[in-house]
Amino acid sequence: MxxxxxxxxxxxxxxxxxxxxxxxxxxxxxxxxxxxxxxxLKKRENRAATMATVINQTGVDEEILYKWVKKGRIQTKLFPNLGYPCDKCGKIITSGKLCQGCADSLKKDLQQYEANNEWKEKMKEQGTYYTSRDK
Incomplete structure (x- = not known):
């Protein structure tokens, strides 16, 4: 739209x-x-160029280069040293929105959240009440 x-x-x-x-x-x-x-990049000697090299040699803005890599206009399979920053930590990645470390951390946090909710539901079913103190 x-x-x-x-x-x-x-x-x-x-x-x-x-x-x-x-x-x-x-x-x-x-x-x-x-x-x-x-x-x-099409020149053989430049295919392994880093983001910094591409920016310095072409004068292109870093954000625009990230956008092209993110959208797939510049394929990281052909140019392995190019990528864009992880949405959480800023580490350079080649696919998705999060690096593997941030994705694993998020999964762990979600599993902990689900485990806490399951425990709370179990306590409700048993008629056990608890309190928590937030400081």
Whole structure:
């Protein structure tokens, strides 16, 4: 669904949709930058380039490069040293929203939460009441 919003790059009004998150002018600029990055990465000697190297050599903005990797326009299978930050800790990842460490931590927290709820339900069924002190 489209909505009218301000472009995050130039503040111009535009119709945001699932295909574009910037205005037409910024989109054209991004496409020119993408072509520059693509030409850089397509050279055999640059396929193992890091994010910092790509940014320094092409002048592309770090956030835009992250966006392209996240959306799959730049495939990490072909360029293994590229990625984007984990939403929780900032570690560079190549898929999903969380790194493995943060995902494992979240799973552990959810399991603990479920175990606590099961214990509370069991105590209710037995007619046992408890209190907890929050400090």
């Amino acid at each position: 489209s909505e009218i919003t301000n472009c995050p790059r130039c503040n111009a009004l535009f119709m945001k949709n699932k295909f574009r998150d910037v205005c037409e002018n910024c989109y054209k600029q991004e496409e020119k930058m993408y072509e520059k990055v693509y030409q850089f």
